[in-house]
């Protein structure tokens with residue numbers, strides 16, 4: 001369960017996220033959409049305890065972030081958009097390091113690493129991280145989170161950088177995990193992902209949530225694609241026409 005009340009982040013005078021409210025129950029796949037610079041990453045960073053909000057309240061798994069930050073961090077998993085992994089480690093050393101930190105160095109997790117590596121085509125665990133491509137690091141990062149099966153998983157642009165097969169496997173796996181009661185929060189620019197995968201989506205624009213609900217409710221019976229709806233809500237439809245007209 002993920003809950004945010006009046007969550008706000010200011011950088012100096014600039015309001016990056018303004019009084020947003022979220023309630024994401026257990027087992028839901030929640031998609032967070034918005035144009036570049038809308039406030040998605042800032043929101044994820046606050047919800048995962050890596051950035052202090054200016055004001056507002058966060059509850060994850062019923063725990064208050066201000067009082068239980070460590071416990072929350074232990075029980076969630078975060079896949080950031082830019083995988084930051086120690087360059088000097090080999091793939092398997094990184095996974096062992098994470099298993100030790102989370103105290104899950106056991107046979108069940110090792111078995112899961114093997115299964116996930118097979119599924120994502122990760123046959124390079126003896127390679128040094130500095131010699132891996134962006135996509136290879138991203139898959140390693142995904143395995144390091146999914147191997148623990150955390151109760152809540154946050155993913156920032158999870159399919160960017162993944163090949164088509166890995167992206168499909170990730171989508172199917174996340175659906176399976178959600179069915180098992182794991183809560184998934186993901187940001188995406190890819191509207192098709194939001195439409196096909198997410199139970200509920202929220203659209204954020206200039207720091208404010210401007211629409212929230214399941215796809216059908218958001219479309220309100222209009223015969224529109226999510227792309228049209230998104231562009232209409234974020235007032236980009238006219239801009240696009242004007243921009244193309246001048247070209």
Ligand SMILES: Nc1ncnc2c1ncn2[C@@H]1O[C@H](COP(=O)(O)OP(=O)(O)OP(=O)(O)O)[C@@H](O)[C@H]1O
Nearest residue numbers: 011014015016034035036037038039040041042043
């Ligand atoms: N540390 C910071 N200091 C100042 N401004 C920041 C900082 N981090 C983010 N911002 C600003 O906050 C706004 C929201 O940024 P954020 O990274 O959350 O957007 P986003 O929705 O994730 O964008 P994108 O889709 O491009 O990744 C942007 O205007 C950004 O410039």
